[in-house]
Amino acid sequence: MSSLQFDIAHLLAGSLVLASFMMLYQDRLYALLNVYALHAGVLALSVAWQAYVQQAPHLYVTALIALVFKAIIIPVALHRIIRRLGIHREIENVIGVGLTMMAGIGLVALSMVVMLRVTPDADALAREDLAFALSVVLLGLLIMVTRRNAVSQVVGFMSLENGLVLAATGAKGMPLVVEISVAFSVLIAFIVIGIFLFRIRERFDSVDVQALDRFRGERR
Amino acid sequence: MMDALGAILLIPAISAALLALLPGYKLTAKLNVLAALATFLTSLSLFVIEPTSGQYLLLDDLNKVFIVLTTFVSFTTSVFSASYIHHEIETGRLTPAFLRFYHAMYQMLMFAMNLALIANNIGLMWVAVEVATLTTVLMVGIYRTHEALEAAWKYFILGSVGIALALFGTILVYMAARPVVGEGMDGMVWTVLVKHAAQFDPALLNVAFVFLLLGYGTKVGLAPLHAWLPDAHAEGPTPISAVLSGLLLNVALYALLRFKMMLAVNSAAITPAPLMVTMGLISVVFAALMLYRRRDIKRMFAYSSIEHMGIIVFAFGMGGPLANFAGLLHMTMHSLTKSAIFFAVGHIAQVKGTQKIAEIGGLTATSPALGWGLMLGVIAIVGLPPLGIFMSEFLVVSSTFARAPWLTVILVLGIIIALGGLFLRIGPVMFGEPRGKTAPAEASYVPMFTHLGLVLMAGIYLPPMLVTGFQNVAKLLG
Numbered sequence: 001m002s003s004l005q006f007d008i009a010h011l012l013a014g015s016l017v018l019a020s021f022m023m024l025y026q027d028r029l030y031a032l033l034n035v036y037a038l039h040a041g042v043l044a045l046s047v048a049w050q051a052y053v054q055q056a057p058h059l060y061v062t063a064l065i066a067l068v069f070k071a072i073i074i075p076v077a078l079h080r081i082i083r084r085l086g087i088h089r090e091i092e093n094v095i096g097v098g099l100t101m102m103a104g105i106g107l108v109a110l111s112m113v114v115m116l117r118v119t120p121d122a123d124a125l126a127r128e129d130l131a132f133a134l135s136v137v138l139l140g141l142l143i144m145v146t147r148r149n150a151v152s153q154v155v156g157f158m159s160l161e162n163g164l165v166l167a168a169t170g171a172k173g174m175p176l177v178v179e180i181s182v183a184f185s186v187l188i189a190f191i192v193i194g195i196f197l198f199r200i201r202e203r204f205d206s207v208d209v210q211a212l213d214r215f216r217g218e219r220r
Numbered sequence: 221m222m223d224a225l226g227a228i229l230l231i232p233a234i235s236a237a238l239l240a241l242l243p244g245y246k247l248t249a250k251l252n253v254l255a256a257l258a259t260f261l262t263s264l265s266l267f268v269i270e271p272t273s274g275q276y277l278l279l280d281d282l283n284k285v286f287i288v289l290t291t292f293v294s295f296t297t298s299v300f301s302a303s304y305i306h307h308e309i310e311t312g313r314l315t316p317a318f319l320r321f322y323h324a325m326y327q328m329l330m331f332a333m334n335l336a337l338i339a340n341n342i343g344l345m346w347v348a349v350e351v352a353t354l355t356t357v358l359m360v361g362i363y364r365t366h367e368a369l370e371a372a373w374k375y376f377i378l379g380s381v382g383i384a385l386a387l388f389g390t391i392l393v394y395m396a397a398r399p400v401v402g403e404g405m406d407g408m409v410w411t412v413l414v415k416h417a418a419q420f421d422p423a424l425l426n427v428a429f430v431f432l433l434l435g436y437g438t439k440v441g442l443a444p445l446h447a448w449l450p451d452a453h454a455e456g457p458t459p460i461s462a463v464l465s466g467l468l469l470n471v472a473l474y475a476l477l478r479f480k481m482m483l484a485v486n487s488a489a490i491t492p493a494p495l496m497v498t499m500g501l502i503s504v505v506f507a508a509l510m511l512y513r514r515r516d517i518k519r520m521f522a523y524s525s526i527e528h529m530g531i532i533v534f535a536f537g538m539g540g541p542l543a544n545f546a547g548l549l550h551m552t553m554h555s556l557t558k559s560a561i562f563f564a565v566g567h568i569a570q571v572k573g574t575q576k577i578a579e580i581g582g583l584t585a586t587s588p589a590l591g592w593g594l595m596l597g598v599i600a601i602v603g604l605p606p607l608g609i610f611m612s613e614f615l616v617v618s619s620t621f622a623r624a625p626w627l628t629v630i631l632v633l634g635i636i637i638a639l640g641g642l643f644l645r646i647g648p649v650m651f652g653e654p655r656g657k658t659a660p661a662e663a664s665y666v667p668m669f670t671h672l673g674l675v676l677m678a679g680i681y682l683p684p685m686l687v688t689g690f691q692n693v694a695k696l697l698g
Contacts, residue, residue, distance in 0.1 A: 118423035122395065130395065137388060141381065153377060160384055167391045173403025174394055175343065 005053050009125055012046035013132040016166060017108060020139035020159055024104050025097045029082050029151060033075045036155050040070035043162045050169045053125075059169055066165065070158065082151060100146050107138040129170025136163030223271035225279060225338055227262045228291065231255055232331035240324035245309060245316050248323045249302040255327060256298040259334070260291040275409055278340030281692045286337050286474050289552055293466045293559050294330050296667035300563045301326070301459035303664040307570045308457070318362060322457070329355045329463065333471050342390050343408045345475055349386070349439065352468060353379045360456035371451035378438060378448040386435025386475075392428035393479070396420040414482050422488035432479050433495055439472030441526050442533060443503035453522035454575065458566030461518055465525040466559035470551060473529070477536060477697060484698045496537030497627060503530025504634035511641030516575050517568070520645055521561055524601060527638050528554045534631060535616045536697065538623065544694035546615035553608040553675055557600045560671035564594035567663040572656035577645055582654030591650055593668050598646050600675050602639040608678035 019039040026032040044067035051059030095103075111134035119127045140160025144153050168174050235255035239248050266284055273279050305322070308314040314322070329352055336348035357379065361372030390408075397407040400419045406412045417425075438445040453461045480496075483489045507527035514520035532554065535547030568583065568590050569575045583591030600607040613635060621628045 114427060118421075118427050119395070121399065121421060122424075126395065130392075134388070137384065144377070144381070150373070157377070157380055157384075160381070164384060164387050164391070167388060171391055171395050171398065173398065173407070174391070175405045175408055 006125055009046070009049055009053060010128055012042060012049055013129055013166060013170075015042045016046060016162065017132050017135045017139070020136050020143075020163075021101070021104055023143055023155070023159060024100050024139065024146075027097075029149070030079065032152055032155055033078055033082075036159060037071050037075040039159055039162055040066055040074075043165060044071060046166060047169045050129075054172055056173070062165065062169060066162075070162070074158065078151060078155070095146060100142065104139055104142055107142060108135040111135045111138055123172075126170050126172060130167055133163045133167035133170060136160070136166060139163075224262050224265050224269065225271045225277045228259050228287065228334050228338070229331060231259045231262065232327045232334065236324045236327035236331060239327055240320060243316070243320065245305065245319040245323075248320065249305060252323045252326060253295070253298045253302055256291070256295040256330065259330060260288075260295040263287050263291040273340060273411065275405065276341055276344060277338050278410060279338060280696070281689070282477070282696055283337045283474065285548065285552070285689070285693055286470060287334065289470070289555055290333055290337065290467050291330075293555055294333075294463065296670060297459050297462050297466070297559060297563075298326070300462070300566065300664055300667045301457075303662065304457070304459055304566050304570070307662060311570075313363060314457075322359065322362060325355045325359050326459075329359070329468075333467060336471050337474060340410050341405075341408050342393060342410055342413070342478075345410075345478075346383070346387055346390050349436070349472060349475060350383050352471065353383060353439065356452070356456075356460065356464060356468060359460045360452045362457060363455065365455070367451075368455040371448075371455035375448040375452040378445070382435045382438025382445065384435070385431050385438075389428045389431030389435055389479075392424055392431065393482075396424040396428060410478060410482075414485055417482045417485035418487070420486055420489075422486055422490075425483060425486055425489045429479060429483055429490070429492060430495075433476065433492070433499075436472045436475045436479075437499060440469055440476065440533065441503075441529050442499045443506045443526065443530065444499075446503070446507075446526050449526060450519045450522040453525070454516050454519040458518070458562055458569065461522070462559040462562035462566075465522070465562065466555040469525065469529050470555060473532065473536075473551070476533075480536070481697060493537050493539055496533050497624075500530045500532070500534030500537055501627065501630050501634070503527065504534065504631060505637070508634045508638035508641060511638055512644065514645060515577055517565055517577050517580065517649070518562070518575050520577070520642070521558065521565065521601075524638065524642065525554075525558055527634065528558070528601075531613065531616060531631065531635070534627075535620070538620045539698060540619070540623075541691065541694045542619035543616065544697040545690050546612055546619050548690050548693055549678075550609065550612035550616060553612050553678060554601075556671040556675050557597055557607075557609060560668045560675070561594060561597040561601060563664075563668040563671075564590055564597055568594065571659055574656060577649060579656050580649050581652040581656065582650075584650050586654045586658045587660075589665055590663060593665065593672065595646075595650050596672050597668075598642055600672065602642050603635055604639075606676070606679045608675040611679050611682075 016039065019035060019042055022035045023032060023039065026035055044063045047059055047066055048063035051057065051063060112131050115131035115134050116127060119130060137160050140156050140163055143156030143159060147153050147156060232255060235251065239251060242248050242251070266279060266287065271279060305314065305319060309316070309319065332348050332352035332355060336345050336352060339345040339348055357372050357376045360375055361368050393413070394407045397413055397416065397420060399421070400416045401407055401412055434445065441449040453464060456464070480492050483492055504527050507523045507530060510523045511520060514523065528550070532547050532551050535543045535550060568580065568587070571587060571590070572580050574580065584595065600609050603609045603613040617628055617632060
């Protein structure tokens with residue numbers, strides 16, 4: 001592998017982490033969705049580049065799924081859901097933006113330390129990819145933890161899935177079964193979410209998870 | 221290749237499609253029972269004609285135990301479910317359209333659990349666990365009340381995070397395997413992996429196992445990751461609570477055990493024992509303490525499931541032939557007993573029209589069969605002799621006491637605290653002043669008493685065939 005190929009792969013995977021950071025501080029739902037679309041777009045590019053570098057044509061399918069399904073269809077659909085539900089207010093971050101960003105930086109550092117240390121023998125590209133992928137996964141978790149709104153939690157979860165796809169494509173020669181399954185599971189997950197959102201719409205006036213929390217715990 | 225292994229996947233899959241199409245809940249309930257029975261009988265045939273394991277499907281002594289247990293409890297639960305939903309239709313809590321969906325999902329869940337158990341491919345296993353999670357999420361939310369939706373949502377989010385972490389662990393296992401077994405499909409085939417695991421990079425395997433433990437551990441319901449479990453049990457239909465507690469937790473545990481076996485082959489990797497023992501003990505003590513303040517009867521037994529999964533994980537974590545044997549036996553006994561308890565609780569909640577402990581009282585006087593059935597179940601689940609759980613708990617304690625006396629003391633303490641909590645709560649329900657409605661119960665007692673009978677029998681006499689079978693599996697687990 002030439003160093004240019006490596007650099008581009010590195011750049012794309014790094015951009016994905018950056019996009020995750022951008023999602024951390026979005027305080028409006030529409031903006032969050034737009035950044036998520038960007039996130040999925042970067043993922044598609046990254047996967048396509050891996051397909052080219054590894055000469056693994058089946059990965060182009062994964063890239064295409066990421067582009068069409070995650071970067072276009074899901075954000076558009078969620079846009080419509082948000083509009084229909086009439087929730088365009090600000091997202092409440094549980095903790096402040098500054099703290100969230102610091103926590104995010106800490107998580108990225110953690111994943112670098114863990115992944116780079118345990119994979120000294122793997123080839124450089126796979127190592128870096130795994131480290132970035134773990135960062136994206138952890139940042140996705142952080143997004144889910146810091147949000148109260150059901151839609152933004154789902155977006156956080158989807159960004160987490162993007163990290164998994166990055167890891168799966170970085171692992172050279174990983175069987176296609178898994179990639180399709182990842183894409184497929186996102187699809188199922190989305191259907192489930194869709195149903196849930198509509199049910200929630202039927203029963204509640206808002207999709208704020210805090211509203212759900214009222215019913216938490218023991219019924220009295 | 222149409223052997224028994226294929227059949228235990230095909231029967232539920234075809235039934236799921238069929239049940240989704242057929243109208244009329246009485247017919248579909250019967251078909252559901254029939255399909256579950258067919259799957260159970262097919263699984264029994266595995267003992268007679270052993271199908272060959274391929275690249276995708278695998279059969280060994282370990283998963284044989286799990287498959288037979290799963291298909292058996294699925295079958296008895298489907299019998300219970302038939303009478304349970306009859307009542308739900310009459311009271312209007314469920315509509316026929318929802319029932320069609322419910323039955324299809326029930327078979328879908330059977331398919332996913334069987335697939336997870338016989339998959340020889342760690343990727344396929346992951347997909348199966350994910351499908352099982354999604355189907356149960358849909359079933360938990362089926363009543364569409366505030367509480368049911370919240371429970372389903374919580375379950376969905378936490379389950380998805382767990383499953384995502386498990387996938388990351390699976391990818392790391394593939395990364396560890398790639399330099400040794402080469403690229404492509406072989407890197408995910410379990411039999412290949414376990415053969416070559418000794419040469420894998422231990423550091424990578426360690427990290428992978430941590431992710432797998434956190435991921436599948438969420439599905440097992442281990443203590444810091446258990447938050448979804450009580451809600452999902454309390455708010456879903458009771459047959460689903462029975463299947464969740466009795467089977468799905470086991471399936472996730474099975475996935476963990478497979479990876480533990482892989483790690484055991486590699487001498488340079490960490491031993492998973494301390495991690496599993498710690499999480500197991502935390503689950504036992506935490507769940508035991510939580511039992512004291514429960515107001516909802518199904519939620520209370522959900523916490524008891526966390527406690528017992530803790531005991532099982534503790535036993536498997538300690539390892540060795542004896543402790544593994546005890547863990548397997550305890551798992552079997554817990555599945556049977558807990559599903560029997562949920563069968564009883566389901567009918568009781570229907571008779572009384574509530575799940576609140578405070579509003580249920582004097583059951584042994586008002587509905588003696590259900591009351592005494594539940595009482596027997598509770599006596600079994602807290603681990604009193606002569607029932608099976610006493611024996612398995614005794615084995616867990618005695619097999620680990622010599623090696624780690626202090627840990628075992630904590631375990632015993634947890635078990636005793638749980639005993640106190642359950643009896644304290646269940647006493648008034650059983651023998652207190654009769655409270656709540658006293659309509660006659662239209663219950664199906666057969667599944668409940670079959671399970672309890674088996675548990676009682678196991679406590680008194682274990683058939684030698686079963687013992688040797690379990691001993692083989694225990695050796696396999698290392």
